[in-house]
Amino acid sequence: MSEKVLYEKRLLERIKNDSDAAFEEIYNRYWKQLFNFGMRKLNQREIVEGIVQEVFIDLWVRRKSISIYESLSSYLHSSVNFRIINQYKSRSIREKYLDTLKAQSPDTSISIEELIQFKDLKLNIKGIIKKFPIQRQKAYKLRFNKGLSYSEIADVMEISVSTVEKHLIRAIKDLRVSLRELTLASGMALLQDPLFFFL
Structure with missing residues (x-):
């Protein structure tokens, strides 16, 4: 196991014990990486920023029960990627839904x-x-x-x-x-x- 993975595991253990400092360290260490990764995928600053924040929110809220079998970096990048895919899907579904509403009621949606x-x-x-x-x-x-x-x-x-x-x-x-x-x-x-x- 690499030194980086061991270090990440120690940070995760500290988070599970409600360490604000460990969470802040992870946030400062990975926020920019995740944001740049998201921008390459989606290229919409406000939405990508929101997605990255959601990933960190989820990490903190689920800190007691979360199990990470890969590196923390890989987990966070996968989480951002998953949300971006869902963003594309939800946008497509919403557009289809609005098109259906407009077809049914041209004067109001x-x-x-x-x-x-x-x-x-x-x-x-x-x-x-x-x-x-x-x-x-x-x-x-x-x-x-x-x-x-x-x-x-x-x-x-x-x-x-x-x-x-x-x-x-x-x-x-x-x-x-x-x-x-x-x-x-x-x-x-x-x-x-x-x-x-x-x-």
Whole structure:
């Protein structure tokens, strides 16, 4: 086993023990590599940035149970690649769905009921966000309302990029837990809102 793989295994063990420092080390070590890899595949900066952040979010959220049988670097690159493939698939499915809606109802692509559900969903999200701690709320709004990058948020809030990452990981986790009881239709409306995921 190479020195690099041994080093990565030690980092993973530390993460499983809730080490913020180990997570920050992995984040700083691999973020740029993964972003450049994603850009070569997709070449859409905002979407690739969001995909890379999702990979790190997933790593942290699943840290207790995750099993990596390859190198950490390979695992992270595979995760980015998998999400990019899904991005292509979901875009294709969404376009086909919208084409079908337009063919069925040329004058409108969404029903009144769906509009009401979407409005209710937005109100629910706003209510959840208002309960966030001040710093988490600020980071969330800068990201999703203002569209700032992680590094820009770090500059505005005068904190590290990894701290921004932690605020947004917690915000997304809290939102998903709070929204679990919403209807499937509302959930589908949420999936159409790029501000919820892309970061």
